[in-house]
Amino acid sequence: xxxxxxxxxxxxxxxxxxxxxxxxxxxxxxxxxxxxxxxxxxxxxxxxxxxxxxxxxxxxxxxxxxxxxxxxxxxxxxxxxxxxxxxxxxxxxxxxxxxxxxxxxxxxxxxxxxxxxxxxxxxxxxxxxxxxxxxxxxxxxxxxxxxxxxxxxxxxxxxxxxxxxxxxxxxxxxxxxxxxxxxxxxxxxxxxxxxxxxxxxxxxxxxxxxxxxxxxxxxxxxxxxxxxxxxxxxxxxxxxxxxxx
Amino acid sequence: xxxxxxxxxxxxxxxxxxxxxxxxxxxxxxxxxxxxxxxxxxxxxxxxxxxxxxxxxxxxxxxxxxxxxxxxxxxxxxxxxxxxxxxxxxxxxxxxxxxxxxxxxxxxxxxxxxxxxxxxxxxxxxxxxxxxxxxxxxxxxxxxxxxxxxxxxxxxxxxxxxxxxxxxxxxxxxxxxxxxxxxxxxxxxxxxxxxxxxxxxxxxxxxxxxxxxxxxxxxxxxxxxxxxxxxxxxxxxxxxxxxxx
DNA sequence: CGATCCATTGAGGGCGATCAAAAACCGTGG
DNA sequence: CCACGGTTTTTGATCGCCCTCAATGGATCG
Numbered sequence: 001x002x003x004x005x006x007x008x009x010x011x012x013x014x015x016x017x018x019x020x021x022x023x024x025x026x027x028x029x030x031x032x033x034x035x036x037x038x039x040x041x042x043x044x045x046x047x048x049x050x051x052x053x054x055x056x057x058x059x060x061x062x063x064x065x066x067x068x069x070x071x072x073x074x075x076x077x078x079x080x081x082x083x084x085x086x087x088x089x090x091x092x093x094x095x096x097x098x099x100x101x102x103x104x105x106x107x108x109x110x111x112x113x114x115x116x117x118x119x120x121x122x123x124x125x126x127x128x129x130x131x132x133x134x135x136x137x138x139x140x141x142x143x144x145x146x147x148x149x150x151x152x153x154x155x156x157x158x159x160x161x162x163x164x165x166x167x168x169x170x171x172x173x174x175x176x177x178x179x180x181x182x183x184x185x186x187x188x189x190x191x192x193x194x195x196x197x198x199x200x201x202x203x204x205x206x207x208x209x210x211x212x213x214x215x216x217x218x219x220x221x222x223x224x225x226x227x228x229x230x231x232x233x234x235x236x237x238x239x240x241x242x243x244x245x
Numbered sequence: 246x247x248x249x250x251x252x253x254x255x256x257x258x259x260x261x262x263x264x265x266x267x268x269x270x271x272x273x274x275x276x277x278x279x280x281x282x283x284x285x286x287x288x289x290x291x292x293x294x295x296x297x298x299x300x301x302x303x304x305x306x307x308x309x310x311x312x313x314x315x316x317x318x319x320x321x322x323x324x325x326x327x328x329x330x331x332x333x334x335x336x337x338x339x340x341x342x343x344x345x346x347x348x349x350x351x352x353x354x355x356x357x358x359x360x361x362x363x364x365x366x367x368x369x370x371x372x373x374x375x376x377x378x379x380x381x382x383x384x385x386x387x388x389x390x391x392x393x394x395x396x397x398x399x400x401x402x403x404x405x406x407x408x409x410x411x412x413x414x415x416x417x418x419x420x421x422x423x424x425x426x427x428x429x430x431x432x433x434x435x436x437x438x439x440x441x442x443x444x445x446x447x448x449x450x451x452x453x454x455x456x457x458x459x460x461x462x463x464x465x466x467x468x469x470x471x472x473x474x475x476x477x478x479x480x481x482x483x484x485x486x487x488x489x490x
Numbered sequence: 491c492g493a494t495c496c497a498t499t500g501a502g503g504g505c506g507a508t509c510a511a512a513a514a515c516c517g518t519g520g
Numbered sequence: 521c522c523a524c525g526g527t528t529t530t531t532g533a534t535c536g537c538c539c540t541c542a543a544t545g546g547a548t549c550g
Contacts, residue, residue: 019337048481065387067391069395069477073395074395075390075391075395077390077391078387089380091380092373093381093384094484095484097384097387097482127372128337131336131337131379134376134379135335135337138379138382138383139334139342139343141383141387142312142322142342143312143342145312145320145322146314146322148393148394149437149438150314150319150320150438153505184529185528185530186528192394193395195506195507196529197508197530197531200529200531201506201530216515232315232316236293236340237343239338239340397538429495429496429497439538439539440538440539442498442499442538442539442540442541443539445497446499449498491550494548494549494550495546495547496546496547496548497546499544500541500542500543500544501540501541503538503540504536504537504540505538506536507534507537508536509532509533511532512530512531514527514528515526515529517524517526518523519523519524520522
């Protein structure tokens with residue numbers, strides 16, 4: 001009956017968490033040309049300075065955006081989970097201003113930028129959906145700034161963990177309680193503006209207080225509400241259609 | 246001969262720094278309905294939680310975006326100069342996720358959101374220009390994260406001063422050398438993730454090193470290249486049409 | 491000329507960085 | 521199954537950047 005489902009349905013689902021699309025929109029979007037590719041951990045999908053011609057969508061695995069200072073310090077500026085488009089940020093810009101890298105092994109669908117732009121132009125609702133997606137991303141950037149600028153290490157880490165939990169949940173990627181954190185403490189530090197050593201101590205401190213439990217990189221949340229309060233976390237900035245928290 | 250120029254030409258000029266518009270686009274944009282209003286310093290233009298119905302454009306004066314932690318700490322997440330649209334970030338979102346406040350007395354043109362959305366829908370090039378504008382803003386957010394997360398106070402402040410200089414210059418707002426910083430050291434601290442006291446000491450340290458000179462809030466740059474190097478500043482992330490630096 | 495806001499300066503403390511090393515974990519191959 | 525090199529996590533000790541608290545000085549404006 002049905003053909004094998006296009007891997008782009010993942011992106012579709014993501015876009016539909018913030019925008020309304022009709023059947024024709026869905027068909028048009030799933031008709032986009034794409035190529036599949038698998039990347040090893042730490043592969044570059046976009047390099048600062050590149051002229052982006054493709055638009056990558058993450059199908060499985062995790063990725064992040066990253067910038068480097070002249071002195072070589074790394075700052076991760078966002079984290080991406082399966083289903084999220086990675087290159088809308090460059091859809092209309094000629095030169096990439098940051099790097100995009102895989103965190104884990106990842107499957108990616110690559111769509112020609114021109115096809116996507118054409119689709120956005122001809123179907124206004126899809127154009128809107130793409131726009132909304134980048135607006136929500138911008139909102140997450142703002143909260144990230146607040147988190148790094150004004151919260152201490154414990155709250156900062158807690159906030160990060162909360163955001164990741166909610167976003168995984170939104171995409172239906174949580175298997176019951178907790179999740180596997182797909183990054184090293186070094187990378188966690190780069191995301192939070194801390195050192196790996198201090199991340200380690202901060203995680204342990206949360207663990208000792210019973211706010212999280214850990215097994216390798218698997219984290220769960222026996223006291224979600226307490227963690228959320230410490231994190232000063234409100235999901236408003238994620239612009240969930242239905243505010244679940 | 247010519248009618249009094251619409252105040253919206255300022256926004257038009259801003260959009261045209263990143264996108265190409267034709268004569269018809271310009272006419273259509275200048276035909277947008279708007280109302281003028283003047284705000285006192287520290288007035289709220291948008292409050293977190295609001296349902297934004299208007300889109301404000303800054304005609305004169307300065308403004309900033311800001312978020313607060315539960316504990317009441319403030320983080321400024323962006324700064325805006327005359328000509329910049331302030332509400333594209335909320336054009337397609339139902340609830341504001343941050344506050345927008347004037348820094349100085351400011352004149353603002355307010356455009357109904359529906360009119361702007363309609364214009365973006367019917368004229369693709371204008372829709373693109375608006376999209377590009379938000380993409381560039383997102384890029385500035387990312388650099389802001391890097392700045393706060395990974396640079397020490399001196400470089401951080403220097404980077405902020407460089408960015409402001411370049412952006413003023415882009416909009417043709419620099420009268421010769423240096424500029425008047427439209428904010429208190431307290432506000433600078435809130436922008437940089439520092440305390441006002443430390444901002445004071447950091448400014449003085451830049452001054453002692455001869456990297457800036459000050460008179461009240463007027464700042465000039467006798468050693469621009471040295472400051473730029475300390476700041477680790479590259480203008481790539483601003484996506485200037487012609488890279489001037 | 492007081493009131494208020496802002497800039498400045500000092501003293502002291504703490505959070506997170508730095509440096510260094512050990513321990514745990516991982517995939518690989520003998 | 522164990523030996524291994526490489527990565528990641530963990531822990532300790534010390535340092536320093538920036539914060540906190542507090543007070544003074546300057547500027548502006550009724």
